[in-house]
Amino acid sequence: AxxxxxxxxxxxxxxxxxxxxxxxxxxxxxxxxxxxxxxxxxxxxxxxxxxxxxxxxxxxxxNVAKPLPIYNKRPQVVLVVGVNGSGKTTTIGKLASQFKAAGKSVVIAAGDTFRAAAVEQLQVWGDRAGVPVLTAPEGSDPASLAFDAMTRAEADGADLLMIDTAGRLQNRADLMEELSKIVRVIRKKDPEAPHNTLLVLDATTGQNALNQVEIFQKLSDVSGLVMTKLDGTAKGGVLVALADKFGLPIHAIGVGEQIDDLQPFDPEDFAAALTGVET
Structure with missing residues (x-):
């Protein structure tokens, strides 16, 4: 050459x-x-x-390729945040299915109570995985649903409680209040909860993903990221920018529709794919 x-x-x-x-x-x-x-x-x-x-x-x-940490804590509460359309609901379904397959018991709370579609989608995933999905009437208070879900997860002796949340960024003050109320309520049950706050980002939004991290870091205590839609038009370089700028763990990446398409993040494979190096 x-x-x-x-x-x-x-x-x-x-x-x-x-x-x-x-x-x-x-x-x-x-x-x-x-x-x-x-x-x-x-x-x-x-x-x-x-x-x-x-x-x-x-x-x-x-430095950022780390699986979702599992603590010796029952239930371990995983709060999932992200804008509508980021793949948040699907990610919860896939994670719940994977944890269930690994022998963990999981409860899901469909906390995006204003979006009937999100609730239905979680119910489909729950049925498929054999995971109970707790719902509340449309538009009802997500915090009281989170409290009920926490009670249920404790009663069931569940390993994990995954809580979906609204992703409406049009009114940030409302969303901030909603998220902090969920946290306040579950802390009545467990002062250390939530044990993880996952932010789900859509890789096809490119540099906009950086703004979303900044916004959600103000709204909640983001502990790690899941990057979805890396199978489509996403160029992927935004992951490098995210790692460089925020250093937040990337727990998993979504590369398709199937349950197994939510995969652990592998830095070598990713770098090779991004640069076109033959592995």
């Missing part, structure tokens, strides 16, 4: 490529600078550059 001396022009091209992958300017500059470190003027092939790029990206992603 032809080799060229690594120079500023090449680095600029690499940077543009990374920005085009949805990585954002700051992170693209950081990756490019890391690639250039001590290598200016050395002769490299396109394949070398891709491998270098993959290596630097994997290094950033390594």
């Amino acid at each position: 032809p080799r060229r001396a690594l120079d500023d022009e090449m680095l600029e091209q690499i940077e543009e490529l990374l920005i085009a992958s949805d990585m954002g300017v700051d992170t693209a500059m950081r990756v490019t600078a890391a690639m250039a470190q001590g290598r200016m003027g050395t002769r490299v092939s396109a394949q070398d550059l891709r491998a270098l790029m993959a290596q630097e990206i994997a290094a950033i992603m390594e």
Whole structure:
């Protein structure tokens, strides 16, 4: 393969490529600078550059690739937040199914009480997985549903309670109040709950995902991320930007409709796929 001396022009091209992958300017500059470190003027092939790029990206992603932590706590309460359309409800269904398959008992609370479709969707997942889904009348108080679900999970001796929440960002103050009320109510039962707050993000929204993390960090105590829709038009670079900027654990990625399409996040595979390196 032809080799060229690594120079500023090449680095600029690499940077543009990374920005085009949805990585954002700051992170693209950081990756490019890391690639250039001590290598200016050395002769490299396109394949070398891709491998270098993959290596630097994997290094950033390594720190955030962590499965959802499971605590010795019953019920472990997992609050799930995210905007409508991010794949939140589906993610809860898939996680519940996977935990059930791993021998854990799960209860789901359909806390997005204003969206009948979200409640129905969870009921379908629950039926399929054999997981009870607690619902409340449309538009009723999600916090009292969360309290009832907590009571039920305790009575059942359930390992996990997963709580779906509304994702209406049009009225942020209302949503903040709704989420903090859910937290206040479940803390009456367990002062340490929720034990995890998962933010579900749609990878196809690109750089907008960064804004969503900032917003939801103000609304709730986000402890980790799930990135959905990485099978479609998503360029994927936004994950690198998220890892670089926030350092929040990425617990899983969604790459399709099936239960098994919610997968643990693997930094090497991801970096190779993003840069086109043959693995």
